[in-house]
Amino acid sequence: MALFLTISFSSIATGIHTWLAGTMQNEMLVKITEMAIAGISLLLFLVPLCFFLGYMERKVAAFMQIRLGPNRVGPKGSLQIVADTIKLLLKEGLTPTASDKFLFNLAPMIVVVTSMLVMAPIAFAKDFQIWDLSIGVLYVSSVSSIAVIGILMAGWSSYNKYSLLGAMRSGAQIVSYELSVGLSLISIVILTGSLRMSDIVMSQENGWWIFKGHIPVLISFVIFVIASTAEINRAPFDLAEAEQELTAGFHTEYSGMKFAMFLLAEYINLFVVSAIGATLFLGGWMPFHIGHWEAFNHIMDFIPSSLWFFGKTFAIIFIIMQFRWTFPRLRVDQLLTLEWKYLLPISMVNVLFVTVMAIMGWHF
Amino acid sequence: MFLKDYFVTIYKSVGSLLKGMKVTGYYFTHPKEIQTQEYPDNRATLQMFDRFKGEVVMPHDENNEHRCTGCQACEIACPNGTIKIITKQELQPDGKKKKAIDTFVYHLELCTMCNMCVTACPSDAIKMAQTFEHSVYDKRQLKKVLNAPGSKLMEGVE
Ligand code: SF4
Numbered sequence: 001m002a003l004f005l006t007i008s009f010s011s012i013a014t015g016i017h018t019w020l021a022g023t024m025q026n027e028m029l030v031k032i033t034e035m036a037i038a039g040i041s042l043l044l045f046l047v048p049l050c051f052f053l054g055y056m057e058r059k060v061a062a063f064m065q066i067r068l069g070p071n072r073v074g075p076k077g078s079l080q081i082v083a084d085t086i087k088l089l090l091k092e093g094l095t096p097t098a099s100d101k102f103l104f105n106l107a108p109m110i111v112v113v114t115s116m117l118v119m120a121p122i123a124f125a126k127d128f129q130i131w132d133l134s135i136g137v138l139y140v141s142s143v144s145s146i147a148v149i150g151i152l153m154a155g156w157s158s159y160n161k162y163s164l165l166g167a168m169r170s171g172a173q174i175v176s177y178e179l180s181v182g183l184s185l186i187s188i189v190i191l192t193g194s195l196r197m198s199d200i201v202m203s204q205e206n207g208w209w210i211f212k213g214h215i216p217v218l219i220s221f222v223i224f225v226i227a228s229t230a231e232i233n234r235a236p237f238d239l240a241e242a243e244q245e246l247t248a249g250f251h252t253e254y255s256g257m258k259f260a261m262f263l264l265a266e267y268i269n270l271f272v273v274s275a276i277g278a279t280l281f282l283g284g285w286m287p288f289h290i291g292h293w294e295a296f297n298h299i300m301d302f303i304p305s306s307l308w309f310f311g312k313t314f315a316i317i318f319i320i321m322q323f324r325w326t327f328p329r330l331r332v333d334q335l336l337t338l339e340w341k342y343l344l345p346i347s348m349v350n351v352l353f354v355t356v357m358a359i360m361g362w363h364f
Numbered sequence: 365m366f367l368k369d370y371f372v373t374i375y376k377s378v379g380s381l382l383k384g385m386k387v388t389g390y391y392f393t394h395p396k397e398i399q400t401q402e403y404p405d406n407r408a409t410l411q412m413f414d415r416f417k418g419e420v421v422m423p424h425d426e427n428n429e430h431r432c433t434g435c436q437a438c439e440i441a442c443p444n445g446t447i448k449i450i451t452k453q454e455l456q457p458d459g460k461k462k463k464a465i466d467t468f469v470y471h472l473e474l475c476t477m478c479n480m481c482v483t484a485c486p487s488d489a490i491k492m493a494q495t496f497e498h499s500v501y502d503k504r505q506l507k508k509v510l511n512a513p514g515s516k517l518m519e520g521v522e
């Protein structure tokens with residue numbers, strides 16, 4: 001099974017490549033077609049994924065609040081999100097008269113496109129990656145911060161005080177939490193010695209970093225989860241939306257499809273952040289290996305690598321969802337206190353520990 | 365000292381956050397705790413609570429007699445004009461005239477189920493019933509007359 005799945009992923013890609021190269025003479029054309037295929041398959045993967053995440057979120061929320069959640073449309077309410085999406089598609093996409101129309105319409109695109117761009121270096125399974133670039137981690141952390149421009153754009157162009165407040169809060173939040181995310185990513189980069197995603201995954205062949213790296217890596221994993229929850233504007237860090245104070249924050253004025261795009265981006269971001277966390281700290285698609293226990297490692301290899309990847313990713317997604325339905329929202333000052341007084345100093349000291357550990361070779 | 369406070373704060377806050385996650389995690393893994401009543405499906409076994417108030421009714425006994433004297437205390441007590449009492453003068457056997465109820469009009473669509481009319485009534489003539497499913501297509505159907513046709517005041521109620 002494992003063999004079948006892993007081989008099929010890469011062989012499909014190679015097969016398509018050879019076939020295209022055979023039919024088309026122009027090499028440029030082949031490249032462009034391949035990119036288009038990758039983009040379309042990404043979209044085909046993302047939309048059902050977002051449906052599923054939306055459904056999962058509502059069910060998880062309901063169960064944690066001792067409710068049942070959606071249970072009318074489809075078996076166990078599983079088609080509820082589809083119905084909601086159809087509703088959003090049919091709704092009128094209103095553009096306020098006083099808004100800056102160009103920026104207003106551009107903002108949701110930027111938010112969605114950035115969250116999709118970050119998908120590129122993620123390894124979904126063994127040899128299954130859209131773009132294995134040599135600066136994968138750097139790429140992820142830099143591209144994902146473009147999203148804040150989209151949010152600021154949305155808030156500014158809406159010509160609405162709530163939107164503007166939400167956008168400004170979001171700006172302050174993302175700029176500060178970016179630091180902690182970066183530092184916790186750096187600790188893994190130090191240990192691996194490479195920014196390339198596939199190298200990072202391969203370095204965990206004899207055990208995931210969270211086990212190999214002792215307490216410092218555990219701390220940076222916790223900091224990563226907290227800070228990236230803040231970076232994707234999810235509760236308890238959803239000050240940018242804060243429906244009780246700001247109606248809906250930066251997307252107050254959005255409706256219909258443009259609103260749906262913000263929702264889509266939110267769920268893609270959730271997935272991306274969890275996938276990055278899973279890749280860096282939990283070994284990505286790498287099965288659960290313990291040092292040199294060849295027999296045990298071999299048994300673990302029978303579980304397909306894509307299952308390992310999605311299992312780990314969804315475990316992190318679940319934790320982030322549980323945060324949302326457990327913790328109350330932070331005030332703005334508490335938010336900044338948490339980052340500047342706690343997370344940042346701790347992660348700085350932590351990076352020092354990790355560096356010492358890497359130099360001395362104390363990790364396994 | 366400062367450092368000690370710093371780490372104590374971290375320790376305590378992590379502890380309290382984990383406690384919260386334990387609670388939600390417990391609920392997530394124990395679906396039997398779910399409180400939701402799946403209403404239209406469980407009509408037969410629906411569990412009602414005493415605190416539920418569905419509408420104002422006027423109980424009548426087997427002789428079609430009620431306890432309402434037409435004093436209009438409920439009409440005055442009602443904060444949003446839900447009750448209209450129309451009274452009439454009734455001839456007593458001894459030749460005297462006495463105020464009595466003609467029609468007790470109750471507008472369900474205006475009622476907030478606040479229970480103030482029931483507490484205001486000096487002769488316990490009305491109470492809250494536990495009915496629900498009140499929706500109708502025509503608003504006029506929500507205007508109800510609570511005293512049954514041909515009913516009269518119970519003996520001994522002043
Ligand atoms: S329950 Fe309240 S609102 Fe309804 S009729 Fe009585 S006093 Fe009026």
Ligand code: SF4
Pocket residue numbers: 431432433434435436437438439449484485486487488489490
């Ligand atoms: S219901 Fe009670 S308060 Fe209202 S008119 Fe009749 S006796 Fe008076």
